[in-house]
Amino acid sequence: xxxxxxxxxxxxxxxxxxxxxxxxxxxxxxxxxxxxxxxxxxxxxxxxxxxxxxxxxxxxxxxxxxxxxxxxxxxxxxxxxxxxxxxxxxxxxxxxxxxxxxxxxxxxxxxxxxxxxxxxxxxxxxxxxxxxxxxxxxxxxxxxxxxxxxxxxxxxxxxxxxxxxxxxxxxxxxxxxxxxxxxxxxxxxxxxxxxxxxxxxxxxxxxxxxxxxxxxxxxxxxxxxxxxxxxxxxxxxxxxxxxxxxxxxxxxxxxxxxxxxxxxxxxxxxxxxxxxxxxxxxxxxxxxxxxxxxxxxxxxxxxxxxxxxxxxxxxxxxxxxxxxxxxxxxxxxxxxxxx
Amino acid sequence: xxxxxxxxxxxxxxxxxxxxxxxxxxxxxxxxxxxxxxxxxxxxxxxxxxxxxxxxxxxxxxxxxxxxxxxxxxxxxxxxxxxxxxxxxxxxxxxxxxxxxxxxxxxxxxxxxxxxxxxxxxxxxxxxxxxxxxxxxxxxxxxxxxxxxxxxxxxxxxxxxxxxxxxxxxxxxxxxxxxxxxxxxxxxx
Numbered sequence: 001x002x003x004x005x006x007x008x009x010x011x012x013x014x015x016x017x018x019x020x021x022x023x024x025x026x027x028x029x030x031x032x033x034x035x036x037x038x039x040x041x042x043x044x045x046x047x048x049x050x051x052x053x054x055x056x057x058x059x060x061x062x063x064x065x066x067x068x069x070x071x072x073x074x075x076x077x078x079x080x081x082x083x084x085x086x087x088x089x090x091x092x093x094x095x096x097x098x099x100x101x102x103x104x105x106x107x108x109x110x111x112x113x114x115x116x117x118x119x120x121x122x123x124x125x126x127x128x129x130x131x132x133x134x135x136x137x138x139x140x141x142x143x144x145x146x147x148x149x150x151x152x153x154x155x156x157x158x159x160x161x162x163x164x165x166x167x168x169x170x171x172x173x174x175x176x177x178x179x180x181x182x183x184x185x186x187x188x189x190x191x192x193x194x195x196x197x198x199x200x201x202x203x204x205x206x207x208x209x210x211x212x213x214x215x216x217x218x219x220x221x222x223x224x225x226x227x228x229x230x231x232x233x234x235x236x237x238x239x240x241x242x243x244x245x246x247x248x249x250x251x252x253x254x255x256x257x258x259x260x261x262x263x264x265x266x267x268x269x270x271x272x273x274x275x276x277x278x279x280x281x282x283x284x285x286x287x288x289x290x291x292x293x294x295x296x297x298x299x300x301x302x303x304x305x306x307x308x309x310x311x312x313x314x315x316x317x318x319x320x321x322x323x324x325x326x327x328x329x330x331x332x333x334x335x336x337x338x339x
Numbered sequence: 340x341x342x343x344x345x346x347x348x349x350x351x352x353x354x355x356x357x358x359x360x361x362x363x364x365x366x367x368x369x370x371x372x373x374x375x376x377x378x379x380x381x382x383x384x385x386x387x388x389x390x391x392x393x394x395x396x397x398x399x400x401x402x403x404x405x406x407x408x409x410x411x412x413x414x415x416x417x418x419x420x421x422x423x424x425x426x427x428x429x430x431x432x433x434x435x436x437x438x439x440x441x442x443x444x445x446x447x448x449x450x451x452x453x454x455x456x457x458x459x460x461x462x463x464x465x466x467x468x469x470x471x472x473x474x475x476x477x478x479x480x481x482x483x484x485x486x487x488x489x490x491x492x493x494x495x496x497x498x499x500x501x502x503x504x505x506x507x508x509x510x511x512x513x514x515x516x517x518x519x520x521x522x523x524x525x526x527x528x
Contacts, residue, residue: 046516057519294499
């Protein structure tokens with residue numbers, strides 16, 4: 001009984017302590033922002049800055065009865081493109097003459113799980129409204145999002161007052177440094193987007209195609225029990241929000257992806273069976289604000305990727321282990337064949 | 340296995356099952372070794388049809404798809420081509436056409452479409468548990484040059500990039516901008 005009392009007290013204190021972090025109006029703006037990103041038609045140019053690098057990127061997004069289509073084109077250097085449709089993500093890298101095609105899990109449009117889980121983020125972030133500002137010649141409401149610990153980054157978001165479209169985003173480290181900035185310089189809303197604007201400008205010929213496919217469409221709850229891997233440590237508030245298996249066209253290897261999120265930040269754990277003698281990341285790496293940690297366990301490449309601090313991916317990566325703990329027998333059962 | 344059971348597995352591979360049917364299929368798979376073998380065969384066929392596979396067999400089907408595409412109407416793009424490669428547009432129905440073509444081909448002649456960006460000439464005998472020790476690893480190198488992974492080997496960077504594309508689907512608050520990381524990769528060199 002005493003235990004229950006203590007538990008109840010701790011729970012109530014916890015809830016009381018967490019409910020004050022999120023300003024309701026700010027949370028509503030965040031929710032509307034998520035919906036706007038999926039529902040609006042827009043075309044614009046935005047800057048992406050990380051470290052000393054600045055890129056200009058054109059974005060075209062169309063949403064209609066057929067679903068969403070989005071195209072991003074790099075305006076500096078090689079004309080790299082990403083085209084997203086309901087069931088495919090196509091990445092075109094002209095300088096390397098490569099095309100990566102990933103079929104979306106379940107083929108059901110752009111994932112929006114994180115936005116539906118915004119409320120779960122409130123205990124772990126302080127979310128408040130900031131000043132009104134001007135971005136891309138539009139009036140924007142600033143939102144300031146600060147994490148409660150050092151396992152995740154903070155955000156400053158500027159959301160269009162009229163349309164709720166995200167106009168500018170900064171990823172902020174614990175020391176206040178801005179790690180990454182995205183900001184529209186121009187954007188046009190509610191315009192008619194013809195098909196021609198969503199077609200790649202680069203030839204498919206003379207390109208190397210690299211494809212991955214979802215292995216099968218099964219629900220996450222069912223797949224939970226299939227995984228032979230466990231993650232023993234996650235930052236507080238992170239939970240499994242998605243899981244999928246893919247087949248890499250390059251070598252036929254199955255890759256399990258498990259996505260963990262607190263509602264705003266996310267990390268993916270990739271577990272890929274080694275099909276041949278290849279190099280792999282051992283330790284940490286980073287690209288802009290995205291950190292990765294890699295290791296090799298039981299003949300599998302294990303990699304953690306996320307827009308979170310390096311120590312977060314490292315701690316998660318170090319806590320992963322095969323559940324059966326039998327060396328050489330940790331292969332996923334799902335249709336792999338040993339080389 | 341019965342015809343119904345085969346159909347159930349086929350539907351599972353195609354992602355057509357939900358609810359009780361899905362549960363039934365999963366239980367069937369867990370309890371029946373023959374079903375798992377059959378599932379793998381269906382899965383492989385599906386992979387072939389969707390273009391996932393090994394480089395060795397790719398040429399035939401790629402050529403077939405290229406030929407088929409040559410016969411398909413293409414959309415002209417307004418912008419003048421800036422790339423060396425000839426400009427074509429991908430018809431909206433490209434993937435359906437490709438899948439349709441693949442299905443029309445006999446299974447025996449089906450080549451696998453997957454194309455390899457990583458060198459595959461380093462194949463070694465079947466992996467054993469000792470791979471933990473034997474596999475070369477990329478040590479950490481924190482010397483960011485341009486917008487790219489801080490790793491030495493292109494193969495490792497390629498793998499991380501593939502993961503990044505998949506991760507971006509869930510990249511949280513950066514939302515509409517998240518794929519800028521992919522589009523900008525390797526810029527600033």
